[in-house]
Amino acid sequence: MNTATKKIAVVLVGTGLLYLFGARVYDTQQSTKKPRRMHARGRVITVEVVKSHLGYIQKDLLLTGPLKAKESVDVSPHSQGRVKELYFNVGDRIEKGTLIATLDDEELQQQVNRAHASILVTGATLIQRIAERQNEQAELERATQLFKEELLSLRDYDTHKTGIAVINAQVELAKAQKQQAEAQLLELEIRLSRTKIYSPIRGIVANRYVDVGALVSPSVAVIRVVNLTTMVTQGNVPERDIGRLRIGTKAVVQVDAIPEHVFTGKVARISPVLDAATRSALIEIDIPNSRNLLKAEMFTRIALQLGSTREALLIPRESLVHRGEQPGVYVVHADKPTFQPIEIGLARENHVEVLANLAVNTQIVGRGAAMLREGDRIRFKNKENVEQEKLRREKNSAVLKGPNPLMSEFI
Template sequence: MKIKRTKTVIFTLIAALAVGYGVYQKYFTKTPIYYLTDTVKTQDLEVTILADGKLEASEQVEVGAQVSGQIKKLHVKLGDVVTKGQLLAEIDDLPRQNAVKDSEARLKNVQAAKVAKQAQIVNARINLQRQQNLIKQKATAQSEVDMAEANLQVLEAELESLDAQIAQAKIALDSAQLDLDYTKIISPIDGVVVATVVKEGQTVNASQTAPTIVKVADLDTMNIKAQISEADITKITPGMKAYFTILGEPKNHYPATLESTEPAPEKFQTATGNTATTASNEAIYYAGILTVDNHERRFRIDMTAQVYIVVDGVTNQPIISTMATRFKPSNLPMPEGRLQPNEAYVWVKNSDGTIAPKKVTLGISNNIHTEVIDGLTGDEVIVLSETSSDAKNGPNRMPRMR
């Protein structure tokens, strides 16, 4: 019995010691705190708006046929560089040549009829003058004079009709000549052939709509149609500098300029009626048009572009990680006093391992890095975060800027 009582006392003492040790460890010992730190950098900083877009030709024309007929000759192929006025294709012109000849013959016929009518009028005037002289001598009847006058008036009216027919014949000849000219398809702009829609020998019908023969685009200057969210559209203005990357070369930055922004979403422009409805949870994007120099022909139509529109920037200024402006130590109180919107406290690590707050004035920020206008000398070690585990061998640098 005595042995049992002794064992119970021993077990009770062990349990009490364990609980006491746990309480001591939790409440009476200090866990060491380690700080993730970084230094102040003097470098450039940009604030950009990110948008996705597609590369387009600055000018693209669908060159069509204005007359029907068979494609007799295609003078260009895909990728050819063409100049304004260059012959691209020919439609069989024999029917149009015949139409021109027919119109010329009709015009000549009416012009000859006019000459004959003018001669008749001359004779009619002579006859009228003769009848008027005879009536004075009472050598003819008044009816003969009246008949001569009426005949002259009829001939003059017929001459006016022939003048109108000549005008119509000239219009018909001009139209026939224009249709003949339309059998030669010429380029309206300088550019590159980006599509050949027809082949030699194919028949095109222009009776309702002008069928496309080739597509010509100006690729020396290209546009990017970037989709900009409604949250960012108010932050940008035409003329802002920008740069972009393409999928094949994500590390290369190519310059661009924001030319304009469209006043309404694309779906609004294509919708019928006065308004276009949008679901309440659907994102709204506005198109921003950027111009890109492409004399080296590096970029192609429909390439995907990642666009960065520069809304603000500084060069060679003190820059810190934005994490430093948000850090609050767990074991130290924050300084009292109200901060201005562009002010913050950053915690500086001293040489003895302690940390102390410093009030700083902030400039621009891209959410990852922030400009420091005042409050730091530039050689401080600033605290980004803290940990209670051993982080001595962990990273102590902020992420590198892009």
């Protein structure tokens, strides 16, 4: 084999190796691209499709205000002292009458012991004086008999009578001293009992103001206990509306921190006096909070139902989703949902009022909306909406954006 033939063979072998290497690289790239394309298609979520629709919603009087616990107590000691033990921390549940903390009571305990000893001493003194009186009384009786028989002088007889008077006074003094010692003991026991601090209500520890070793007094709170089973919020009702309110009027409460929940309450108290400057009356609304979702100082929006109704654009509550603080819905386009920001008004147990950025009869995702993410595709659970979606695609209808002319007023 000459040199030219060898060169040709080397070139052919090299070309073949390059071809095999290139084919391998191409297959690898294709195998990695395919999953990516599949992943780009997103998840497929089964949802229900519903329509926005016109309906009637009750006209309400809207108020705003922070929430307060109906029962909130800053617990302070009855006397000054240094904290010896503190048994609860923030967030702990506590029952009424539970021991919260104890103050240093060593000095008081010694005083109580001395008071017990003093009672024993005064008691013994009283017994002694009573015995002496009995003896003196017997001596006086003998002296009286001798005096009648003229065997005892008047002076000696008077001495015996004076003696019994003195001993009677000593008995009364001993009784008073014993009573004084008992009263002192009772006072010390009361002071000793006040070194123990008990919770006056059932609730949750909201604040812990001091630590073990701190010096406290009746003006220094140790902890704050709040009972969150019932929350209270206040509002000022204009004079023109106060006549339509009654104790027990229903209130629908929304909390910015928990937009997916609607709470109900009732008007519990109405001030009988209007504010002269604002011409409004202060009312208080009680809101049951059995699940402890509401917290003190949360900002609330309150709708007082006064009876009249108005037309509104409504969507099911399960259709409403939030991106951060922006409420919206998923509008159905083919099999891909599109997030549509909206403005919302009143919320009821099953429906939410839409003020702007959505048209009547727009197909939106109902149940399942909360599970959707950007890029997901949807599968229709209700077949009727599949046909409706086909018609929508044929007509190439678009979602109406901008303010809703039917709902330009938020009462």
